[in-house]
Amino acid sequence: MKTEAIVVGAGIAGSMTALHLARRGVKTRLIDRWEPGHSRASSTDYNRVIRAIHGRDEFYTRWAREARLRWLELQAESGQKLYYECGALILATAGHCHWEDATAETFTKLGVPFHKFTPDEVAIRFPQFDPTGIAYALYEPEAGMNMAHRGVITAVDLFRKAGGIVERGHVTTDERERLMLDGKPLEADLIVVSTGSWMADMYPRTIKPILKVVGVNVLYTSTPDGSTAFDQENMPCWIDHGEGSFGLPSVEGSGVKAAVVIPDKIDLDHDERLIRRQMLSRTRAYIRKRFPGLVGQPVVDSKFNQIALTPDTHFIVDWHPEHKNVLLAGGCSGHLYKHGPVFGDFVAGVGLRDYGTADRFKIAGRRKLSPAESPSGR
Numbered sequence: 617m618k619t620e621a622i623v624v625g626a627g628i629a630g631s632m633t634a635l636h637l638a639r640r641g642v643k644t645r646l647i648d649r650w651e652p653g654h655s656r657a658s659s660t661d662y663n664r665v666i667r668a669i670h671g672r673d674e675f676y677t678r679w680a681r682e683a684r685l686r687w688l689e690l691q692a693e694s695g696q697k698l699y700y701e702c703g704a705l706i707l708a709t710a711g712h713c714h715w716e717d718a719t720a721e722t723f724t725k726l727g728v729p730f731h732k733f734t735p736d737e738v739a740i741r742f743p744q745f746d747p748t749g750i751a752y753a754l755y756e757p758e759a760g761m762n763m764a765h766r767g768v769i770t771a772v773d774l775f776r777k778a779g780g781i782v783e784r785g786h787v788t789t790d791e792r793e794r795l796m797l798d799g800k801p802l803e804a805d806l807i808v809v810s811t812g813s814w815m816a817d818m819y820p821r822t823i824k825p826i827l828k829v830v831g832v833n834v835l836y837t838s839t840p841d842g843s844t845a846f847d848q849e850n851m852p853c854w855i856d857h858g859e860g861s862f863g864l865p866s867v868e869g870s871g872v873k874a875a876v877v878i879p880d881k882i883d884l885d886h887d888e889r890l891i892r893r894q895m896l897s898r899t900r901a902y903i904r905k906r907f908p909g910l911v912g913q914p915v916v917d918s919k920f921n922q923i924a925l926t927p928d929t930h931f932i933v934d935w936h937p938e939h940k941n942v943l944l945a946g947g948c949s950g951h952l953y954k955h956g957p958v959f960g961d962f963v964a965g966v967g968l969r970d971y972g973t974a975d976r977f978k979i980a981g982r983r984k985l986s987p988a989e990s991p992s993g994r
């Protein structure tokens with residue numbers, strides 16, 4: 617008998633999982649509350665950083681390297697621009713370089729291309745950056761950015777072309793965490809739940825204790841009139857842990873995305889997706905410090921979105937403890953987007969019981985990791 621599957625949630629996790637199920641010949645329905653690509657999902661916005669930089673964590677480093685190739689394949693197959701290889705720079709703060717030191721060791725061990733630049737070399741190679749306060753920088757040339765919204769739309773299109781069915785609907789859970797749609801139990805051989813941050817409220821017993829949802833404000837600053845210095849051809853993405861920041865150069869006219877990460881409260885269903893006004897001054901202060909060439913440039917766009925953090929920042933791919941056909945897949949932790957094509961393939965294989973999940977993705981036994989152990993440096 618042919619397996620029938622349902623995937624709930626059409627962000628990057630769900631759309632890539634649905635695509636891989638359909639490509640394995642599984643009759644698959646992909647259900648979302650809103651139109652795929654909508655602005656409340658974490659997988660929205662113009663872009664996301666793709667980099668293999670993961671501290672001492674070899675697992676995600678290898679996944680990110682594989683994901684880069686998969687994105688290139690999807691780009692070639694779809695004819696959609698999904699990936700810009702603009703590189704990524706991690707600025708190692710003087711006195712707090714454990715994560716960056718560990719990343720350099722992992723890169724050397726796994727053969728990931730990188731360069732280590734002194735602050736003076738940073739100022740010459742990437743004059744957009746003021747390197748004050750950094751001990752050194754690691755540059756990963758084969759890193760870059762994914763076009764986030766476009767990636768979801770493309771995955772959903774490819775899923776449809778593979779015979780998949782896309783539906784609109786609000787899937788809920790009852791007091792036993794059983795899945796319901798339109799007042800009836802949701803039934804299939806396999807149900808993958810990839811509802812991102814909403815997974816916490818859908819599973820108050822199983823997931824809420826290990827998923828903390830926070831809002832993140834992101835602002836885009838205009839590039840200077842007549843200058844290409846801050847475009848992705850000339851500037852890499854960056855991570856600036858010492859300043860609690862990361863960002864991406866301008867792409868396709870977006871402006872420079874400089875995110876100062878100050879976790880904020882968010883009501884996923886009811887909040888207006890408008891940034892908090894006080895973030896304007898925080899972002900401007902950061903830009904004054906790190907990007908003197910952008911001082912005085914206006915903010916031209918903004919996003920208010922959410923990430924869902926697990927205690928160890930590992931993803932979740934595990935069976936529901938009571939409902940044996942329900943596989944929970946997500947756990948964003950601020951770094952799932954880039955892994956999308958590899959994550960979806962992996963989840964499809966677990967769902968079809970081709971192999972078990974990885975220990976790190978199990979729901980049980982989560983604990984907070986030290987910044988040195990953490991794959992995200994958090």
Ligand SMILES: Cc1cc2nc3c(=O)[nH]c(=O)nc-3n(C[C@H](O)[C@H](O)[C@H](O)COP(=O)(O)OP(=O)(O)OC[C@H]3O[C@@H](n4cnc5c(N)ncnc54)[C@H](O)[C@@H]3O)c2cc1C
Nearest residue numbers: 625627628629649658659665787812814948951952953954
């Ligand atoms: C500001 C910001 C910057 C980030 N930067 C990076 C980065 O540089 N690199 C990177 O790799 N990652 C990054 N991330 C993280 C990454 O974007 C997320 O990990 C990833 O998008 C999560 O995808 P998801 O599919 O799990 O969730 P989502 O994209 O949120 O998708 C969940 C979907 O489920 C649907 N849904 C929810 N509840 C239901 C229901 N009950 N019934 C039906 N459908 C439902 C929703 O409508 C939504 O479409 C960033 C995130 C943010 C917010």
